[in-house]
Amino acid sequence: MSRWTFYSAPGTCALATHIALHEAGAEFDLVKLDFSAGQQQSAEYLRINPKGRVPALATEHGVLTETPALLAFVAQSFPKAGLAPLDDPFAFARMQELTSYLASTAHVAHAHKRRGARWADDPAAHEAMRAKVPQAMTACAAYLESQIAGPWVAGDRYSVADGYMYTIGSWLEGDGVDLTQFPKLTAYLARVAVRPAVQRALAQAKAQ
Numbered sequence: 347m348s349r350w351t352f353y354s355a356p357g358t359c360a361l362a363t364h365i366a367l368h369e370a371g372a373e374f375d376l377v378k379l380d381f382s383a384g385q386q387q388s389a390e391y392l393r394i395n396p397k398g399r400v401p402a403l404a405t406e407h408g409v410l411t412e413t414p415a416l417l418a419f420v421a422q423s424f425p426k427a428g429l430a431p432l433d434d435p436f437a438f439a440r441m442q443e444l445t446s447y448l449a450s451t452a453h454v455a456h457a458h459k460r461r462g463a464r465w466a467d468d469p470a471a472h473e474a475m476r477a478k479v480p481q482a483m484t485a486c487a488a489y490l491e492s493q494i495a496g497p498w499v500a501g502d503r504y505s506v507a508d509g510y511m512y513t514i515g516s517w518l519e520g521d522g523v524d525l526t527q528f529p530k531l532t533a534y535l536a537r538v539a540v541r542p543a544v545q546r547a548l549a550q551a552k553a554q
Contacts, residue, residue: 347423348406350374353394355381356551359453360401361516363416364551365509368543370424374403376550414445417506429506441500441507444493448507452490452514455482456521480522487523490515491531499534504541512538 352367352374354360358381367374379385379400386398395402395411403410403419410416421430431437457464459479462472490511495501498508515535519525525532538544 350406351377351404353377353379353391353400353402353404354551355379355386355400358400359413359449359510359513361547361551362413362506362510362513363401363403363420364547365512365541365544366417366420366429366506368546369429369504369506369509369541370420370427372420372424378551412449413510414442414449417445417510418442421506428503431500431503431505437500441505444499444507445510447489448510448514452483452486455479455486456514456517458482459521483518483521484523484527486514487518487525487528487531491528494530494534497534497537508538509544511535512544 350367350372352360352364354364354376355378364376379391385391386400392398394404394409397411399411401411401413401416403416405419410419418430421427422432425432430441456479458475462475465475466472493499498504499511500507512535515531515538
């Protein structure tokens with residue numbers, strides 16, 4: 347297996363894949379993009395990911411994007427790490443169900459706080475979207491609370507979905523969610539936070 351290159355940016359959903367790479371013991375080079383400088387829209391990066399977003403993972407087979415796809419790829423590339431129920435199609439699909447929800451619903455709800463221009467041009471519409479974020483993300487938090495079946499989201503087995511739930515969960519308080527309403531989720535996020543792979547990914551994301 348060739349050494350991969352992982353493209354990330356601090357404070358983004360790329361943290362989920364970053365965690366998964368460390369959990370798997372993958373060898374990779376980290377490239378951090380400066381969104382404030384518009385590096386994600388540079389000609390150089392757009393050749394790697396025409397979407398102009400993170401994460402992106404350059405592999406010996408080509409470049410992959412989109413968090414659910416990357417998480418599944420990492421888990422399947424390192425089966426001995428046990429990061430997904432690879433021997434159980436239904437359980438694997440349930441994991442994908444959750445990661446798809448995080449990408450298509452929770453992340454999109456969060457994006458309405460700062461990315462309203464994706465959906466409307468009217469500044470009043472942007473403000474209305476921002477005002478809706480606490481309610482929308484509280485609903486997401488309630489759903490995530492209901493999905494915690496044990497120490498990890500799927501029960502006794504940690505998976506790549508846990509790093510993704512942690513990433514989305516780390517945004518909730520800043521999105522106006524009262525986490526005291528969700529004691530299971532709060533305790534769960536604390537368990538994930540202390541994992542060495544999570545601490546390593548966070549430290550690398552913050553490093554200059």
